[in-house]
Amino acid sequence: MSALANIAQEESKLEMTPMIDVTFLLLIFFMCTIKFKTLEGKLSAYLPKDVGSNTTEAEPKEKVEIQLKVLNAGTRLSPDETTLWDPATGDRFVFGSDRSIQYRVGPKKTTDLAVIEHQLGLLHAADPERGCTIDAQPGIVYGDVVGVLDAALANDFTDITFVAAR
């Protein structure tokens, strides 16, 4: 009788080690994958509100207009920037360093983003209430717009609007 009881007790003992191993591995996996997206951020802006509605009211204050225009589209390189981009591969491309964009704020035209950032700083200091609009001409890519948006936000512009395509 006592031998039988001993067997029953041994059987009920569960080997936990492999399960704990797997569990820890899963835990480490999920902890690692979650780390990847912490570097992502966002920039806030606005879209024109009155598109499609028949308001005749004029804008209360004229906004600073930042216009982006492509001077040189730049060579398209493969993502590792060593060879020319081949459309047949279906991979994305990057622009070579010869890409140049002209930024225009009021009468000031430049290809240097730092100059625009400085100019926006002066305009904001003159009238902190003034908003700005970003007008991207054809050929401009997302990265260029984010650069300008970044420059505007760096100068504490809060009312940033995008101009609709024409």
Add this chain to the structure above:
Amino acid sequence: MNLSKHDPQTEMEMDMTPMIDVVFLLIIFFMIITDLTQKELEVLELPVAVQAVKDEPDPDVVRPILNIGWDGEIIVRAVPIYDTEEDDYRKLNAYLANQAKLMPLKMDDTLKKELPDNPILIRADQVTPFKHIQKIMELCGKPDIAIWKVEIAAAQPENK
């Protein structure tokens, strides 16, 4: 005398149950979190912006996330909703109109009209032509959508 002398046999026995409970809870937590955040965000090369603020999405807030690939393909919740070859914006239009209806409305003083008060998040590749994003913005301006807040996704600099 017996109290000071520990029995080595009983000391080795450890109760694992609370630890396993905690570990399982952690796993479930991480599984839920990764599922929510990675379902809607495609892998894209985002441009870097110094001013980018950390995005802390609230799952209860309606915020459509549009991913635009380098070739202009728009992906929403891991499903392509617009293709440059097809060039058909009806699906995207319907999706945005539907999302706009779910957003809380706020009275706009200058337009004398109630507008959806939540933003959309636009995520695009560095080299995505901006005309695709302008097209989305144009759709947002339609009277049945009227979303006017937009968030532009950018990567934060590594050293920040």
